[in-house]
Amino acid sequence: MNILDKIIFDKQREVVLKKSIIPVTQLESSVFFGRETISLSQKLRTSSTGIIAEHKRRSPSKSVINHNFTVEEVVKGYENAGACGISVLTDGKYFGGSLDDLLLARASVNIPLLRKEFIVDEYQILEAKAHGADLILLIAAVLTREEIKSLSEFAKKLGLEVLLEVHNQEELEKSIMPSLDMIGVNNRNLKTFEVSLDFSKQLASQIPDDFVKVSESGISSIEAIQELKPYGYKGFLIGENFMKTDNAGQAAIDFISQL
Numbered sequence: 001m002n003i004l005d006k007i008i009f010d011k012q013r014e015v016v017l018k019k020s021i022i023p024v025t026q027l028e029s030s031v032f033f034g035r036e037t038i039s040l041s042q043k044l045r046t047s048s049t050g051i052i053a054e055h056k057r058r059s060p061s062k063s064v065i066n067h068n069f070t071v072e073e074v075v076k077g078y079e080n081a082g083a084c085g086i087s088v089l090t091d092g093k094y095f096g097g098s099l100d101d102l103l104l105a106r107a108s109v110n111i112p113l114l115r116k117e118f119i120v121d122e123y124q125i126l127e128a129k130a131h132g133a134d135l136i137l138l139i140a141a142v143l144t145r146e147e148i149k150s151l152s153e154f155a156k157k158l159g160l161e162v163l164l165e166v167h168n169q170e171e172l173e174k175s176i177m178p179s180l181d182m183i184g185v186n187n188r189n190l191k192t193f194e195v196s197l198d199f200s201k202q203l204a205s206q207i208p209d210d211f212v213k214v215s216e217s218g219i220s221s222i223e224a225i226q227e228l229k230p231y232g233y234k235g236f237l238i239g240e241n242f243m244k245t246d247n248a249g250q251a252a253i254d255f256i257s258q259l
């Protein structure tokens, strides 16, 4: 079993367990459930920088990245740096994240928050809304077209935007539908961990203009952004490059100020 299959296997079991502990009615009674969300896609369309900075403690490909900061320090640093939005990894087992991280981030900043999660069930979308997210991620590699349609339509009904992640042409072709806002090309093959900006470059022309294009993973230099912009990318998701430093917020300031 590759790592992505393992993550999804565990996630499906986790969701069954969580559903039996926290009822939907409890999620719907959260103070954040009725909150008006902030659009990341609109911000990206008009931004000259397009950085989506990620809170990421560890990952399957890199093991420990950073456990030294509080969530508040990181996300406030990212907001001060001028990030368009923040991605908060909420998976515990493989990334050391949690829904509490998302809640703390929501209480700390006023820019769009992505719940970065392996979503397989509507219940996780309700969790995202209840914990202050503005948008969710759907990963084409682990969902059928029908699942992408029903999950994205469910998210839209709750006022959440949808970032659909693809890694190859087949995933892109099966996924295009009006209920998506942004299409992200992951430069990391989640099965082998190979990273190359070529994945973003190769798929760019096949992403319809209706969707904001986002390039994700393995971005660590200004040159990479300059290489990707001519392909129409408006958003750039960066995690490790900021989190591996001893001050993620300052690293984001240094990076964004050069764009």
Ligand SMILES: O=C(O)c1ccccc1NCC(=O)[C@H](O)[C@H](O)COP(=O)(O)O
Pocket: 003, 004, 054, 056, 059, 060, 061, 062, 186, 190, 216, 217, 218, 219, 237, 238, 239, 240, 241
């Ligand atoms: O980052 C991983 O090792 C990983 C492994 C398996 C599934 C997902 C994984 N990462 C999620 C992401 O998409 C990245 O955290 C995100 O795009 C930022 O990437 P980076 O800037 O390279 O940290």
